Amino acid sequence: MNEPLRLGIAGLGTVGVGIVRIVQKHADLLEKRSGRPIVISAVSARSRTKNRDVDLSGYAWEDDPVQLAQRNDIDVFVEVMGGHEGPAKDATEAAIKSGKDVVTANKALLAIHGQDLAERAEDAGRLIRFEAAVAGGIPVVKALTEGLAGNEITRVMGVMNGSCNYILTRMEDAGLSYEAVFDEANQLGYLEADPELDVGGIDAGHKLALLSSIAFGTQVDFDAVELEGIGSITIEDIHQAADMGFKIKLLGVAQLTGRGLEQRMSPCLVPDTSPLGQLQGGTNMVVLEGDAVSQIVLRGPGAGEGPTASAVMGDVMDVARGLRFSTFGQPAKTLRKARAARAAVPAPYYLRLQLLDKPGALAKVAHALGEAGISIDRMRQYGHDDTAAPVLIVTHKTTRTALDEALVDFQSTGVVSGTPVAIRIEAV
Ligand code: NAP
Ligand code: HSE
Numbered sequence: 264m265n266e267p268l269r270l271g272i273a274g275l276g277t278v279g280v281g282i283v284r285i286v287q288k289h290a291d292l293l294e295k296r297s298g299r300p301i302v303i304s305a306v307s308a309r310s311r312t313k314n315r316d317v318d319l320s321g322y323a324w325e326d327d328p329v330q331l332a333q334r335n336d337i338d339v340f341v342e343v344m345g346g347h348e349g350p351a352k353d354a355t356e357a358a359i360k361s362g363k364d365v366v367t368a369n370k371a372l373l374a375i376h377g378q379d380l381a382e383r384a385e386d387a388g389r390l391i392r393f394e395a396a397v398a399g400g401i402p403v404v405k406a407l408t409e410g411l412a413g414n415e416i417t418r419v420m421g422v423m424n425g426s427c428n429y430i431l432t433r434m435e436d437a438g439l440s441y442e443a444v445f446d447e448a449n450q451l452g453y454l455e456a457d458p459e460l461d462v463g464g465i466d467a468g469h470k471l472a473l474l475s476s477i478a479f480g481t482q483v484d485f486d487a488v489e490l491e492g493i494g495s496i497t498i499e500d501i502h503q504a505a506d507m508g509f510k511i512k513l514l515g516v517a518q519l520t521g522r523g524l525e526q527r528m529s530p531c532l533v534p535d536t537s538p539l540g541q542l543q544g545g546t547n548m549v550v551l552e553g554d555a556v557s558q559i560v561l562r563g564p565g566a567g568e569g570p571t572a573s574a575v576m577g578d579v580m581d582v583a584r585g586l587r588f589s590t591f592g593q594p595a596k597t598l599r600k601a602r603a604a605r606a607a608v609p610a611p612y613y614l615r616l617q618l619l620d621k622p623g624a625l626a627k628v629a630h631a632l633g634e635a636g637i638s639i640d641r642m643r644q645y646g647h648d649d650t651a652a653p654v655l656i657v658t659h660k661t662t663r664t665a666l667d668e669a670l671v672d673f674q675s676t677g678v679v680s681g682t683p684v685a686i687r688i689e690a691v
Pocket of ligand 1: 311326566
């Protein structure tokens with residue numbers, strides 16, 4: 264019999280338990296496919312006594328994930344604890360130092376420390392694989408690293424946070440406010456322990472930064488992602504967008520232009536008939552464009568026990584089969600440090616603002632837009648009350664820089680109350 268591949272799993276939450284279940288349920292199938300048994304030697308979590316509804320009796324226990332990472336009876340350290348500092352980082356470094364390959368689902372860790380960890384792993388001749396870190400069960404890292412390796416990638420785009428997509432689609436379906444659906448999602452356990460990671464666009468930004476690195480051969484640069492969350496989207500925006508034939512999605516777009524690497528994760532209006540527009544609930548979708556392949560679209564569950572453990576096991580199987588790749592698809596030391604560029608591709612924008620009911624108010628707003636070089640495509644005033652009137656404007660194509668200029672000017676008109684909502688309309 265061939266030597267088994269021995270796993271040490273740090274973290275027995277949603278993903279960790281899912282991995283244990285697959286290893287136990289599919290032992291024969293995994294062995295047939297990889298040519299060697301896949302076994303779990305040891306596990307770690309905070310609480311040894313918690314009932315996890317899975318049989319852990321055959322595995323050694325470590326309270327400390329760093330100790331687990333250093334054990335002599337494991338070949339692969341599987342990190343599914345989460346967090347970009349503390350035990351996840353310490354144990355990953357310890358695993359590499361003690362000669363273990365690493366499989367992780369931790370996008371935060373790699374988005375912040377990916378370059379350093381990849382260099383450490385490659386210097387030590389070890390692997391870091393992270394399929395589960397991006398878009399859950401969708402094999403997008405594999406698609407970029409392997410299937411599309413012959414392409415110059417021109418754009419990466421997608422909906423990569425299931426919780427935000429759940430909130431936005433549920434608001435529309437049930438006609439509920441952002442606050443009501445946020446509370447509902449939190450109670451259902453759909454949101455991260457720190458919900459801002461989801462609704463602030465941070466989690467999705469981490470994922471986009473990882474895909475950018477593989478796609479464009481650049482060092483992971485999460486700090487350069489232009490981030491905007493979904494917290495300011497109201498049910499009114501969703502209704503108005505629907506009226507015009509659009510859906511609102513938290514959309515990530517990355518592309519390398521002559522000006523540098525553009526990475527943005529922000530709410531966008533997309534046509535409701537487009538594949539992205541039709542994406543419901545927690546489903547993710549990633550669109551990859553390359554010079555040879557043109558465009559491919561990957562769609563599937565972006566989170567949850569089964570899908571995420573499925574992605575982890577895909578990486579484990581690669582290790583078992585002896586497939587060895589650089590973490591980001593090319594040696595980490597050859598990844599370029601990209602110049603960060605603000606997204607400059609012009610697009611139409613949806614604007615919603617509250618105008619004070621004063622003579623000439625609309626004209627002042629139109630003037631501010633004109634001064635910034637922005638042309639109005641459509642404008643509508645609706646739901647007027649005694650003091651204020653909501654106004655909806657769709658602009659012709661403009662840049663975010665010009666729009667920001669106009670938004671600053673709005674404040675000096677004396678007729679705009681509150682903060683206007685500005686959402687890019689993306690052609691997808
Ligand atoms: P989770 O349910 O919160 O589980 C985290 C696990 O880590 C728990 O078992 C916890 O122990 C353990 N842990 C935390 N700190 C520890 C420490 N200091 N020492 C030892 N164990 C520790 O998290 P999860 O949802 O499985 O997510 C795990 C990772 O996968 C994260 O990086 C997450 O971003 C990523 N991910 C998750 C999903 C998903 O759908 N859940 C999807 C894609 C990626 P106790 O159980 O004893 O508290
Ligand atoms: N919070 C993440 C999401 C989990 O909602 O997509 C998967 O990474």
